Amino acid sequence: MAATPVGVVRLAFATQGHTQVLADLAATISPRVLHAPATFDTVARELEEYFAGRRRTFDVPLDLRLTHGFRREVVQHLPQVPYGRTASYAAMAAVVGRARAVRAVGTACALNPLPVLLPCHRVVRSDGTPGRYVGGDHAKRALLQLESAHALD
Structure with missing residues (x-):
């Protein structure tokens, strides 16, 4: 950190x-x-x-100076994907007003300087498969499983 x-x-x-x-x-x-x-x-x-499954959002102040332009727009929208749910890269591109920028959304997630705090792990491929993750593919699957296990708590 x-x-x-x-x-x-x-x-x-x-x-x-x-x-x-x-x-x-x-x-x-x-x-x-x-x-x-x-x-x-x-x-x-x-x-x-x-x-531990007792927190769904983070309250700590964040400094986004490591993100700029379109990438900042994407990471600022990541907390809108609810805990225990996912959104596709295409859906995130649409949310930021650039529906054709699906790969750019993937890049923004890959370069997210605050993974977990800004939940890029919740953004998945359109077919529902997890896709890649900065902490490793196993970490993305583990985070998604953690959240789905506690989403109904």
């Missing part, structure tokens, strides 16, 4: 490589990275609640 004074700016999976994520943050935000675990107490608690 990484945060700025505005909010959480990056949430990465181990598969993305800690060193690479830090290098990207240094290049795009600041080369000064501080280890301040208390900064993440709230987001860590909310993530724990989510993974």
Whole structure:
């Protein structure tokens, strides 16, 4: 996790490589990275609640400075896909007013700097299959299964 004074700016999976994520943050935000675990107490608690099936939305402030243009439009609409449900890449393209930009929606989801917090895992292929995921295909399936198991709670 990484945060700025505005909010959480990056949430990465181990598969993305800690060193690479830090290098990207240094290049795009600041080369000064501080280890301040208390900064993440709230987001860590909310993530724990989510993974325990007790939280469906996140209340922590987010800093979207790593997204721009169309990609920002897409990630800002991701929380509209309800917990335990999915939307197709084509449906998301239509929601942002660019029905033919299905692949661009896929790219926006793949480059989402705040996976889970901005639930790109809920966006799937038109045939209902999960598609790819930044944290790995197994992670996407696990998140979808977690939510479907708790959606009726």
